[in-house]
Amino acid sequence: MDKLGFLDSVAKIAAFISLLLALFLLTVKTENKLANRLFGCFIILSAIDFSGLFDYSFPQQYVDLEILRTTICLLEMPLIYLYVLAVCYSDFRLKGKHLLYTLPFVVMNIVLMPRVYLKSGVEKEYFLAHFSEMPEVYFFQILIECQYWFYIVSIFLILKKYRKIYLENYTNPSTSTYKWLFQMNCVFVVMHSITASKNLLRYTATRDTFLWGNVLMVVMALSVICWFVMKALNHPELFRGINSGLQLTREFLPKENINETEIIINNQDEGISSQIQALKKYMTAQEPYLDPSLTIQELANQFNVPVRDLSVLINHHMDQHFFDFVNEYRIQKAMQILKDPSKSQLTVLEILYEVGFNSKSSFNTSFKKYTNLTPTAYRNA
Template identity: 25%
Template sequence: MLQNIGLSTGLFNENDLLFQFLGIANFAIAPIFYLSVCFYATPFSSWKHRDYLHFAFAFLMLLIIVASLFLDQEIPAETITTAQQDSAEHIFNLLFGLQLTVYCVLAYQKIAKHRQNILLLNSSIEYIELKWLQNLCIGVMVLAFFWLADILFKLSDTSSLVDDLTSLLYLTGVLYIAYQWLRQKEIFPYNLGEQEELKAIIAETTQQELEKKKLVPDDKLEELKTQVRELIETHKPYLADDLNLIKLAEQLNMSSHQLSYVINNGFNENFYQLINRYRVEEAKKLILDPKMDHLSLLGIAFEVGFSSKTVFNTTFKKMTGQTPSEYKRNKLAKTGSD
């Protein structure tokens, strides 16, 4: 964007050294975006030496530009044709578009894995599932497609509308990122010790999928499963919308590692599914309870621990095959006919 501003205002032209060095930043944008996604989606994320490798391509482009400065002194400028310059620019742009697409795909996969992982740890995921970042990845990939089409078919050379629409898309994207970033809650609001436990749980779950390793003997698993069920059904911790794995483990005087294994292997569910199943069962009781007639369906949703109407309706229908209103209407109709 700085390049475009510089060219349009006449501060520099495409042959200036500043313009060329600004171009290197293009090859750092995609890795920075991907590493930002990794930071969001990984508990206790930290910079590693291998992360520098993501900027190897940008460094290579820097070396090429520096080398070209010395070559320019040796090769007369008039020997380089316009066609050669255009070809070099197209290659540069195509490489950028390819790199951007690859990193968006990697970021999309990282977020998809993150959404699986937080189901192990949280009972409410509406504000921490990073759906907006996943949508952003798709949007950037679509934008990259049209951008590459513009390079190959020179669409902007024949119509100024393409440039205007592209600028509008850039502006919309920036505003979208800013708005969602301000709304984004902290995903892993835990101390360092708890975050280390979460990392271990995620790693162990992946390892279990590969090796089916038993962390708890079968007889002990049944005992712990009974303990978990009794506490949930007696004390109803699921009524708190901020319930997570660590909080439930504390109530059970059990390690979060152990509790995660019991839920995944004893109940054959993840933490999110288990807690929301109990919430739905509680909601079904309240919907039909005459004492709760003063509450709307949204009020019942909040009462049983759901944080939004959308999540309540989606989860309820997924588990019962009906929306809450359909369930209530059908049950009341059946009661009336009886």
């Protein structure tokens, strides 16, 4: 099989599997329907993108559709950006303003209109025959690069804020969503960097080298899509979003209280110290941390204080994230159980559920953070 035939086969397999995965995402029953639909649409557009590598001759009367297909890639990163928002924030909804993200796609097709869509005959044939050398194509490539890196940076900024809000307001399963989306964005950075390098081969290398570059990119893209979806299926907890209305503690602190220097509890006024002691006593006596889905809002309701005051108390005055504050009590409880000879028959898995964790990896990470030992090693010691 020659290179073109091999590329055609790989591209068709990639497109076929992508469409199957998209069909699954668009029909599967889940609480996170919007995120699944956005990602399903992204996969469909990727499949359409793959079709450009098929070994076929497009009918002359429909050549405008082929040109339109080449610009479809300008809709892919906006979909991924919206997907990240939908995964991170449980109350995210699509609105009319989000149509602005289609602007590069619209602009590109307007640029192509004078010499492609509105032309016919010899002029149009000449443009298509020298397509890769036309100014419109250079503009297209620059637009893709600008758009891609804009969304990459935007996603990293969203994830940075998401992680801070989660740590200040939630506990389990913590940063797994952040880690997953961060990995995904890093993969996109690598993929696009390789794609951009591959595109340079169009002008600097032989046609055979360029074709093999296309084969490599299709195989890598297919692998990434399969990995992405299988990860989502095997780890549904990744899609637990937070409320977008939540603020970081520093956003509602009085200006004069925003100080990056450490606050030592002994130097605080008696009111703050007494509140901290009362909170610690409540945590020890009532053990609210045993609830695996405990949030700062729920703890504030139980402790009978405004949620903002509790957030400032923990995240600012105690200089701890709510996540670390709660998990510290869970680890201390787990340590008591592990040291208790009468409970030696309990497995580590049973213990982590008993103390409020619902993820073995999260429990092991937190336990080692506080003890420098794994739960099993601590029990044996």
